[in-house]
Amino acid sequence: MPELPEVEVVRKSLDKKIKQKKVKKVIIRNRNLRFKIPLNFESFLKNQKIIKVDRFSKYLILHISNKTYCLLHLGMSGTVHLVSNNDKSLITNTSFYSNPILPKKHNHVELIFEDFKLIYNDPRRFGFFQIIDNDFELKKRFSHLGPEPFSTKFNVRYILSFFKRKKKNIKNFLLDQYFVSGIGNIYASEILFLCKINPSKKVSKLKKKDCQKIINFSKKVLLHAIKKGGSTIRDFKSTSGKKGNFQNKFKVYERGGLKCKRAECEGTIKKKTISMRSTFYCNICQK
DNA sequence: AAGAGGCCCTGATAGC
DNA sequence: TGCTATCAGGGCCTCT
Numbered sequence: 001m002p003e004l005p006e007v008e009v010v011r012k013s014l015d016k017k018i019k020q021k022k023v024k025k026v027i028i029r030n031r032n033l034r035f036k037i038p039l040n041f042e043s044f045l046k047n048q049k050i051i052k053v054d055r056f057s058k059y060l061i062l063h064i065s066n067k068t069y070c071l072l073h074l075g076m077s078g079t080v081h082l083v084s085n086n087d088k089s090l091i092t093n094t095s096f097y098s099n100p101i102l103p104k105k106h107n108h109v110e111l112i113f114e115d116f117k118l119i120y121n122d123p124r125r126f127g128f129f130q131i132i133d134n135d136f137e138l139k140k141r142f143s144h145l146g147p148e149p150f151s152t153k154f155n156v157r158y159i160l161s162f163f164k165r166k167k168k169n170i171k172n173f174l175l176d177q178y179f180v181s182g183i184g185n186i187y188a189s190e191i192l193f194l195c196k197i198n199p200s201k202k203v204s205k206l207k208k209k210d211c212q213k214i215i216n217f218s219k220k221v222l223l224h225a226i227k228k229g230g231s232t233i234r235d236f237k238s239t240s241g242k243k244g245n246f247q248n249k250f251k252v253y254e255r256g257g258l259k260c261k262r263a264e265c266e267g268t269i270k271k272k273t274i275s276m277r278s279t280f281y282c283n284i285c286q287k
Numbered sequence: 288a289a290g291a292g293g294c295c296c297t298g299a300t301a302g303c
Numbered sequence: 304t305g306c307t308a309t310c311a312g313g314g315c316c317t318c319t
Binding site: 076 | 310311
Binding site: 125 | 288289290291292293295296297298
């Protein structure tokens with residue numbers, strides 16, 4: 001369940017290792033990801049350099065030396081692994097790369113570099129690789145995505161005007177990538193807890209002050225999670241197989257039935273399904 | 288236009 | 304033990 005922080009953790013380690021490296025060979029074992037990998041994908045990437053690894057929202061953007069882009073989305077269960085070409089062990093030359101585990105099944109895509117390779121593993125195949133031809137197409141590809149929480153465009157004025165004449169609840173909109181991009185189901189619950197806003201609250205009832213809280217805590221939670229190496233619930237691992245640490249910091253997620261972590265609050269964390277997604281909140285301090 | 292619902296897929300777990 | 308059902312949730316699509 002990679003959300004923005006998990007993808008950013010992957011981006012950082014990936015950029016460090018494959019920036020300015022040339023793709024020697026591409027191996028695809030299963031083309032049937034979220035979108036079918038086209039037959040020319042291998043020849044397209046072969047002998048190209050990866051200029052750098054960028055990220056927008058939950059998308060990784062590999063800048064290719066022929067002025068195109070390779071998008072990589074991890075879907076729900078995608079992981080990226082960097083493995084030595086010689087002894088098949090995971091690369092362990094930085095502190096980030098420890099606890100090496102390479103899955104045996106579902107290694108669908110390999111990008112082979114001079115002395116190591118990148119392996120894309122994805123049991124559920126909700127992730128994808130996509131070649132984007134130019135800047136214009138890249139812009140178009142992301143046109144359905146709203147600003148990231150860090151963007152200055154994500155401000156009180158924007159939020160209030162977006163919520164005009166909308167009838168859904170706030171949890172729904174935090175997951176709506178057209179409204180704000182990068183937040184997923186886990187962090188949506190965490191953000192609303194910190195804001196003391198009930199996830200079922202209709203956005204038409206939100207005040208200026210609430211919007212400001214949403215802005216502040218969205219940034220805070222995501223940045224904190226990045227710092228902690230992301231969250232590992234079931235699937236997410238870094239490029240070396242290392243798990244994240246942020247799950248230990250969850251205030252509400254997967255804490256149904258437990259006591260509210262707010263010191264002065266006697267509430268209990270409840271689990272509720274909102275638009276087909278499990279949602280956690282405190283029944284007392286989230287109004 | 289906005290919102291509700293469904294589908295893609297596999298693995299872990301629960302219940303019988 | 305082995306079977307089936309349920310849940311996990313990101314993105315995108317259709318239908319109303």
